[in-house]
Amino acid sequence: MTEPPHPDISRQSPWRLLGRAFLLRCPNCGGGKLFYGFFRVKDRCPTCGILLERGENDYFLGAYTVNLIAVEILLAVGFLIVMIVTWPRPPWTALQVGGVVLSILGAVFCYPFAKTTWLAIDLIFRPPAREDFIIRVK
Ligand SMILES: [Zn+2]
Secondary structure (H helix, E strand, O other): OEOOOOOOOOOOOHHHHHHHHHOOOOOOOOOOOOEEOOOEEOOEOOOOOOEOOOOOOOOHHHHHHHHHHHHHHHHHHHHHHHHHHHOOOOOHHHHHHHHHHHHHHHHHHHHHHHHHHHHHHHHHHOOOOHHHHOEOOO
């Protein structure tokens, strides 16, 4: 195993971590290009080298949870806006169909953001350690 000379493991502001994540950048360093295409996250940040799934097999569960919460919020806000704009005659059928479509498209669109946001949340509660930067030689 080798290690970059001096990985940055300092604790950072939660707002900075989340802000970088919302821009699809590495929460730890702000570097970009964390994905192959739209869905597949790289093993580590190309800029700072932090393990993007922190070497854990079930790390995706946190991202799924963040994705679910984001889509639920999106649905609630969309529903509320349509209700306010069309009151007293809300289009119930359109709301039902739109809700299904928004759920599916929202889950797809929010997926990469959920990945980076979950990493930011994890880094808030579990700041980076040297192990997050170690390069394992197979
Ligand atoms: Zn980075």
